[in-house]
Amino acid sequence: MSQTANPFTVDERERIRSRFSRALSRPEIYLAHHSLGLPPDELLASLTRFADLWYTQMDLAWEEWINEIKRFCANTAALIGMEGQDCVVMKTSCGQSLRAILNSLPRNESLRPINIVATRGEFDSIDFILKMYQDKGRAQITWVEPKLSDQGIPLFDAQAIVNAITPETDLVITSLVMFNTGQVLSGWDEIAAKAKECNAYLLGDAYHAVGVIPVDLAGFDFLMGGSYKYMLGGPGACWLAINPRLLESGELRTLDTGWFAKKDTFKYQRQENAELSDGNTAWMESTPPVITAYQANVGLSLIRELGVDRLRATSLAIQKEMREAFRSHGVQMIEPENPEEFGAFSLLPHSDGLGFCDELRANGVAADARAGFVRFGPSVTNRSEEFDRAGQAIASLL
Ligand SMILES: Cc1ncc(COP(=O)(O)O)c(C=O)c1O
Known part of the structure; x- marks a missing residue:
C-alpha cells in the first residue's frame, strides 16, 4: 500500500467518527490525539x-x-x-x-x-x-x-x-x-x-x-x-x-x-x-x-478492531494531507524526507510553542508543544476540511 493511500473510505471514517459523537460534538478542531485520545461513546456503558x-x-x-x-x-x-x-x-x-x-x-x-x-x-x-x-x-x-x-x-x-x-x-x-x-x-x-x-x-x-x-x-x-x-x-x-x-x-x-x-x-x-x-x-x-x-x-x-496496520497507513496519509493543507496557507511544517521514520504527529518549529498553543486553542484548534516544536497529531476521526480551517487559524497567528 502506498504511503499516502488512506485505507478507510470517507464513509468508513464517518462511521468511525460516529463512535466518538460525544467528544466530537465540541466545536474545537482536535489535533492532539498524540496527547490525550478521544473517549469512545461506548466508554460510558463500560x-x-x-x-x-x-x-x-x-x-x-x-x-x-x-x-x-x-x-x-x-x-x-x-x-x-x-x-x-x-x-x-x-x-x-x-x-x-x-x-x-x-x-x-x-x-x-x-x-x-x-x-x-x-x-x-x-x-x-x-x-x-x-x-x-x-x-x-x-x-x-x-x-x-x-x-x-x-x-x-x-x-x-x-x-x-x-x-x-x-x-x-x-x-x-x-x-x-x-x-x-x-x-x-x-x-x-x-x-x-x-x-x-x-x-x-x-x-x-x-x-x-x-x-x-x-x-x-x-x-x-x-x-x-x-x-x-x-x-x-x-x-x-x-x-x-x-x-x-x-x-x-x-x-x-x-x-x-x-x-x-x-x-x-x-x-x-x-x-x-x-x-x-x-x-x-x-x-x-x-x-x-x-x-x-x-x-x-x-x-x-x-484499536484491535480497526487494525494497527490500517491505522498507521491512515495516519501517514492524513498527516501528509494536513501538512499540505497547512502549507497552502503558508505554514512551514517540517516535511520529513521519509515519513515512515516518524510516528503519529507532525512538527512545526516554534520558539514559544506553549504560548502559541494557548493562542491556537483560543482560536479553536487543539495542539501541543514540546522542546521547540508544536506537535499536530490528527486521527482517523478528523475531516479534511478541518485541516484547511486549522491551517487558516495557524497562519493568522504566526
Ligand atoms: C514516551 C512516554 N512515556 C511515558 C509517558 C507517561 O509516563 P507516566 O505514565 O509515568 O506519567 C508518556 C506520556 O506522555 C510518554 O509520552
Whole structure:
C-alpha cells in the first residue's frame, strides 16, 4: 500500500467518527490525539458495567473485575505481538513500571548504584525518576545525546546507544518512538544484541508506538506503555510487559510488590518468606484499581478492531494531507524526507510553542508543544476540511 493511500473510505471514517459523537460534538478542531485520545461513546456503558457489578454483587464482583483486568492484559499483549501470552501486568503509570524494574535489579538490592544507559529523549516522568535515583546514589546514568538533523530535529542513533552499553551496564532504556519529535527509533535489534552480550536488561518505552506502528519485537526484557493517547483509554491505565523468559526463570523479584503478587492471594496464608505467585501475577502489587480496566478496554478493543496496520497507513496519509493543507496557507511544517521514520504527529518549529498553543486553542484548534516544536497529531476521526480551517487559524497567528 502506498504511503499516502488512506485505507478507510470517507464513509468508513464517518462511521468511525460516529463512535466518538460525544467528544466530537465540541466545536474545537482536535489535533492532539498524540496527547490525550478521544473517549469512545461506548466508554460510558463500560464504566456502568463496573458500577453495576459493584451495586449488585458487592464483594462477589471481584471475580468479574479481575477478569476485566485480565482482558486488559490480553488486549495489550495482542497489540505488542505477544497474543495469548500472559506477560503483561496492569500498572497505573509508566513511572510505576519503571520503578518496579529498578527495584528488581540485583545490583540495586545490594544497594550499589545501578548502571543505566538511557537516551536524553525519554519522557519527563522517566527522566525525572532516573534523576531522583541518581540523586539518591541508587543509579548512575549514562545519557545518550541526540544529533541535530539538517531540518533541526534532534534525532537518536541506535549506534550511539549500542556504543554506550558496556559490561558494567545493568539496564538500557529507550523509547521506540520519541515523544518530543516522533522519531521512530530504528536499530532495535542491534541494541538488543549488545544488551544481551553485556548481560544488561533492556526496557523499551512503547507509549508512542503501540497502536501507531506495528510493535512485534524480539529481544525486549521489558516494555511499558499506557492507554492515555492512541489507545483511547484515558489516564491511569498503563502496563508493563515482561519477557516470558524472565517470568519463567523468576530471576528478577521486585521490591514493588503487594498481596496480589503473593502465591495464592485469597488463601490468606502467611509463609515466613515472601513467596511469589507464578508468571506475570508475580509483578502485580497491592489491591489494583479496577475501573481503569473498564475505562481502557473499550479503546483497546476498538484499536484491535480497526487494525494497527490500517491505522498507521491512515495516519501517514492524513498527516501528509494536513501538512499540505497547512502549507497552502503558508505554514512551514517540517516535511520529513521519509515519513515512515516518524510516528503519529507532525512538527512545526516554534520558539514559544506553549504560548502559541494557548493562542491556537483560543482560536479553536487543539495542539501541543514540546522542546521547540508544536506537535499536530490528527486521527482517523478528523475531516479534511478541518485541516484547511486549522491551517487558516495557524497562519493568522504566526
Ligand atoms: C514516551 C512516554 N512515556 C511515558 C509517558 C507517561 O509516563 P507516566 O505514565 O509515568 O506519567 C508518556 C506520556 O506522555 C510518554 O509520552
